[in-house]
Amino acid sequence: MTAKADACECPPTEEVGSYPEIDAFCDTLPSYDGALIPVMHKAQEEYGWLSRDVLLYISRKLGVPASKVYGVATFYSLFNLEPKGKFKINVCLGTACYVRGAENVLAAFEQELGIKNGEMTGDGLFNLGSIRCVGACGLAPVVMVNDRVFGNVKPEDAKSIIDEYLGEGGEAV
Amino acid sequence: MSVSQVRIALRNCGVINPENIKDYIARGGYDAMAKCLFAMSQDEVIDIIKKSGLRGRGGAGFPTGIKWETARRAQSDVKYVLCNADEGDPGAFMDRSVLEGDPHAVLEAMAICGYAIGAREGVIYVRAEYPLAVKRLQIAIEQATELGLFGENILGSGFSFTMRLYFGAGAFVCGEETSLMNSVQGGRGEPRLKPPFPANVGLWNKPTNINNVETYANVPTIIRNGADWYRGFGTEKSPGTKVFAVVGKVNKVGLVEVPMGTTLRDIIEGIAGGIPNGKRFKAAQTGGPSGGCIPAEHLDTPIDYESLIALGSMMGSGGMIVMDEDDCMVGIAKFYLTFTAEESCGKCTPCRVGNMRLLETLTRITDGHGVEEDLTSLENLGATIKDTALCGLGQSSPNPILSTLHYFKDEYLAHVREHRCPAGTCQKLVRYRITDKCVGCTVCARNCPVSCISGDRKQKHSIDQSRCIKCGVCFSKCRFGAIVKG
Ligand SMILES: Cc1cc2nc3c(=O)[nH]c(=O)nc-3n(C[C@H](O)[C@H](O)[C@H](O)COP(=O)(O)O)c2cc1C
Ligand code: FES
Numbered sequence: 224m225t226a227k228a229d230a231c232e233c234p235p236t237e238e239v240g241s242y243p244e245i246d247a248f249c250d251t252l253p254s255y256d257g258a259l260i261p262v263m264h265k266a267q268e269e270y271g272w273l274s275r276d277v278l279l280y281i282s283r284k285l286g287v288p289a290s291k292v293y294g295v296a297t298f299y300s301l302f303n304l305e306p307k308g309k310f311k312i313n314v315c316l317g318t319a320c321y322v323r324g325a326e327n328v329l330a331a332f333e334q335e336l337g338i339k340n341g342e343m344t345g346d347g348l349f350n351l352g353s354i355r356c357v358g359a360c361g362l363a364p365v366v367m368v369n370d371r372v373f374g375n376v377k378p379e380d381a382k383s384i385i386d387e388y389l390g391e392g393g394e395a396v
Numbered sequence: 397m398s399v400s401q402v403r404i405a406l407r408n409c410g411v412i413n414p415e416n417i418k419d420y421i422a423r424g425g426y427d428a429m430a431k432c433l434f435a436m437s438q439d440e441v442i443d444i445i446k447k448s449g450l451r452g453r454g455g456a457g458f459p460t461g462i463k464w465e466t467a468r469r470a471q472s473d474v475k476y477v478l479c480n481a482d483e484g485d486p487g488a489f490m491d492r493s494v495l496e497g498d499p500h501a502v503l504e505a506m507a508i509c510g511y512a513i514g515a516r517e518g519v520i521y522v523r524a525e526y527p528l529a530v531k532r533l534q535i536a537i538e539q540a541t542e543l544g545l546f547g548e549n550i551l552g553s554g555f556s557f558t559m560r561l562y563f564g565a566g567a568f569v570c571g572e573e574t575s576l577m578n579s580v581q582g583g584r585g586e587p588r589l590k591p592p593f594p595a596n597v598g599l600w601n602k603p604t605n606i607n608n609v610e611t612y613a614n615v616p617t618i619i620r621n622g623a624d625w626y627r628g629f630g631t632e633k634s635p636g637t638k639v640f641a642v643v644g645k646v647n648k649v650g651l652v653e654v655p656m657g658t659t660l661r662d663i664i665e666g667i668a669g670g671i672p673n674g675k676r677f678k679a680a681q682t683g684g685p686s687g688g689c690i691p692a693e694h695l696d697t698p699i700d701y702e703s704l705i706a707l708g709s710m711m712g713s714g715g716m717i718v719m720d721e722d723d724c725m726v727g728i729a730k731f732y733l734t735f736t737a738e739e740s741c742g743k744c745t746p747c748r749v750g751n752m753r754l755l756e757t758l759t760r761i762t763d764g765h766g767v768e769e770d771l772t773s774l775e776n777l778g779a780t781i782k783d784t785a786l787c788g789l790g791q792s793s794p795n796p797i798l799s800t801l802h803y804f805k806d807e808y809l810a811h812v813r814e815h816r817c818p819a820g821t822c823q824k825l826v827r828y829r830i831t832d833k834c835v836g837c838t839v840c841a842r843n844c845p846v847s848c849i850s851g852d853r854k855q856k857h858s859i860d861q862s863r864c865i866k867c868g869v870c871f872s873k874c875r876f877g878a879i880v881k882g
Contacts, residue, residue: 256600259582260565264524291583298584298741299565301524318487318681318717319643321731355568355735357525358489360643361650370527 239280244269246284255285259295263302272303308343308350310388312336315365317356324378325364329353331378332366335385349385399654399662402629404637405453405490405613406653409497414532417539420500426545428619429504432511433553441512442468445615447623449635454480454571454608455686455712455788457634457701460615463605466595467513470603475515477506478580478599478606481522481529482564484571485684486735488715490639490651491609495522495529498613499536503559505615507546510557513605517558521576524563533561568685568739572787573606575741586743587787608713610639630656634700638711640682642668644718645675661695664718675720679803683712685732685739686792688799689725708799710792724819725804726811730758732796740789747790750781754797762822766812775801820881826866830857833878840870840879 248265252258262285266277273296282289296302314320314329329351333339336349343350359365362374366384373384403409412419420426432441446461467475479502483491494502506518522530537559540546548556562580569575570585577599579585598604614636618626627635634656640663643649647669654663660680664670671677679689682699688709690697697703701711719728737751757774760766778794785791801808810816817825830840836854841847848864851857859870871879 257562257580257582260579261563264563264565287582295582295584299567301564301566316486318485318684318715318731319641319649320487322644322717322719322723322728354525355484356486356488358483358492360487360489360641363643363649 237279239276239283242266242269242277242280245277245280249284258285259287259292260299263292263296267302272306306343306347309348311350311352311367311369312384313352313354313367314340315355315357315359315363315367316353317360317363319356319360320364323363327378328364328366328376328381331381332385335381349388399658399666401653401667402637402655403653404617404626404629405494405501405610405639406497406651407617408501409493412498414497414499415535417500417536417543420498424620425500425616426504426540428616429507429511429545430551431619432508433551433555438468438512438514441508441619444619444623445512448618448626449623449633450611450614450618450626451634451701452608453610453614453638453714455683455710457711460607460611463595463607464509464512466593467515467603467605470596472603474517474600474602475513476599476602476604477510477513477515477518478573478577478594478604479506479518479520479609479612480571480573480576480606481520481526481609482571482576483523483526483609483713484568485713485715487643487717488641488684488713490641490714492526492529493639493651494609494613495526496532499529499532500540501613501616502609503533503536503540503546505612506559507550507557508615508619509605509607509612511555513603515605516556517560519560519562519580519599521562521564521570521580524565530561530563537561567741568735569741569787569789572789574787576606577604584741586741587789589786610714631698631700633702638699638714640714640716642716642718644681645671645720645723646718647672656700657698659696659698660690663716664695668718671718671720675722677718678721678723679719679725679728679800681709681717681719681728681796682715683710683792683795684715685736686710686788686795687712687715688795689719689728689803690799691803708795708802710795722819722821724762724817724821725800725807726758726762726817727819727821729797729800730755730762733758733793736789736793740793744784744786744790746781746784747786747793750777750785751790751793753777754781754794758797761808761811762817763824764811764815764822766815768809768812770812771801771805771808816882818882823866826868826881827861828859828864828866828868828871828879828881830859830870831878831880832856833876835876835878837876839873839875843869843873845869 278292282292364376366373366376442464450460451457564570567585570579572587575585575587594604594606630636637653637655639653652667679691681689690707704710733755737755740747742748757770778798781794810818834856841849848860
């Protein structure tokens with residue numbers, strides 16, 4: 224395996240910020256071969272999403288062309304290229320949840336929050352999305368809010384779930 | 397007849413503390429690895445796996461021993477042992493349960509494989525959506541390394557093996573082995589043509605053995621108890637057991653591990669306790685987005701790799717979704733096509749464009765704009781995609797449509813001829829009617845958001861179909877069961 228690659232030799236045309244967390248993580252890697260996805264995971268964990276600036280920074284740090292970094296970032300659904308709300312509500316649309324009525328649950332959240340699947344509320348508090356099976360099919364239909372799993376969710380539960388987080392988040396934001 | 401489960405892959409799940417290696421060792425853990433390292437030659441290990449008849453549990457059922465042998469024969473100083481823990485089938489969670497409940501079984505098997513094929517490094521590609529599985533694997537690797545069960549010169553045998561974890565990032569196609577390897581190498585998870593097969597040209601272009609989590613979980617017991625013992629379970633062509641995730645409309649949802657050759661009926665009506673609420677069984681879907689729906693008339697088929705393919709479905713990773721009379725077969729086909737159209741990586745045209753066209757046609761049908769010719773074009777296009785797509789994703793993505801068209805043609809015909817959804821689930825085709833059971837309580841009329849229900853108090857009400865938005869509020873509010881849909 225090759226050693227850490229030298230940085231890309233194209234003249235940098237755009238100033239980018241500095242990201243010491245990414246540097247620190249890269250220092251722990253034995254090699255930059257295949258490091259792109261782990262570094263992006265780390266960056267997203269630190270900053271919540273992958274901004275253009277962060278992607279450019281990673282590109283230069285690893286010596287991988289920005290086009291490739293962008294290509295990889297857009298290929299995988301877990302990478303966010305836009306900021307996410309404080310509370311990420313994800314309705315599972317896996318098969319087990321689907322046959323138990325997950326579509327109606329999603330519709331209920333859309334209605335309660337006044338946004339569509341994939342959007343964020345204006346106050347930046349909630350993000351509504353869908354995921355494909357979290358492996359908790361026995362509890363179908365399943366809704367996740369950040370890392371917490373709600374099982375056997377009925378459409379009429381949408382409001383109480385949201386209210387629970389409104390209580391928490393209202394002050395913090 | 398009552399069937400019982402046989403736990404081989406799940407033997408330790410729920411029995412041991414997965415975060416304490418001593419629990420695993422107390423139940424014979426790492427014995428198999430030691431036996432291989434000190435008492436068996438590489439060829440003997442491969443031989444026992446071949447004789448056991450173990451076949452890949454990740455989908456296609458390829459004989460594991462032959463795969464190992466190919467990788468063993470490949471000439472190279474560096475080889476890899478890869479574990480496919482991407483479990484992408486939405487509605488299946490057996491690999492997750494093994495990783496969370498018995499991580500050492502997978503690690504031990506990978507080391508055994510490494511010894512057999514001559515590899516020194518193992519890589520596990522695990523879904524980032526499974527944080528607990530990731531944590532348990534990390535702990536397991538740490539503890540095993542501390543005890544000298546991994547690392548340099550394991551137990552003084554001269555064999556060295558290290559283990560690395562790699563995380564997916566939410567792409568179904570990465571479960572396909574060549575995509576998975578591209579992903580480990582830090583690229584887009586796009587597949588490539590085979591051959592060459594990974595056993596010759598794999599990770600970083602080195603010979604690589606890739607198996608599924610459940611496949612590996614079987615290995616240590618086979619080494620310990622022998623091939624004949626393993627062949628005592630299951631069928632001639634598909635020995636051993638298979639774990640199924642039985643979900644959907646059954647009374648007891650969960651994982652079951654049964655000998656191959658068990659019938660669907662024994663699993664669904666026996667172990668899973670049948671269909672709830674007195675409803676009728678309609679179909680069981682196996683094989684996830686690559687599989688098909690099996691109707692009631694085939695419930696007594698003994699299931700193994702071949703019989704499922706003969707029924708137009710496949711084993712897949714072991715997801716089994718049970719559906720009752722309320723589930724629309726056109727709707728379920730559309731559900732899977734929505735999934736595959738979204739997850740198609742876009743590299744080959746049949747899959748990228750073809751699945752989109754299939755989905756559009758299905759959407760037209762479920763919206764009530766379908767015509768009968770649409771059914772022929774679904775069949776033709778589906779067959780073309782299967783023949784021409786680059787990887788297993790496209791080669792199997794039309795199966796959910798083709799199998800439902802085959803077994804439930806009437807249901808498709810009702811959609812295109814009468815614009816009616818017999819199961820009453822296609823929102824746009826649903827019609828709500830008020831029957832004579834109506835006592836005129838006015839609850840429906842008061843709750844209707846568009847006020848399209850009229851009728852006098854204590855008189856039968858009626859719905860103005862031209863204004864009805866089919867929200868179903870009346871249906872769920874009626875306390876007398878007087879409103880029907882269909
Ligand atoms: C689209 C697609 C998705 C797949 N997803 C998985 C998966 O999630 N897990 C898995 O083990 N195998 C999956 N496979 C099968 C793998 O390509 C490969 O056959 C398997 O990992 C080999 O292991 P086995 O011989 O132990 O089954 C998938 C195949 C295709 C075509
Ligand atoms: S399908 Fe929703 S958790 Fe599996």
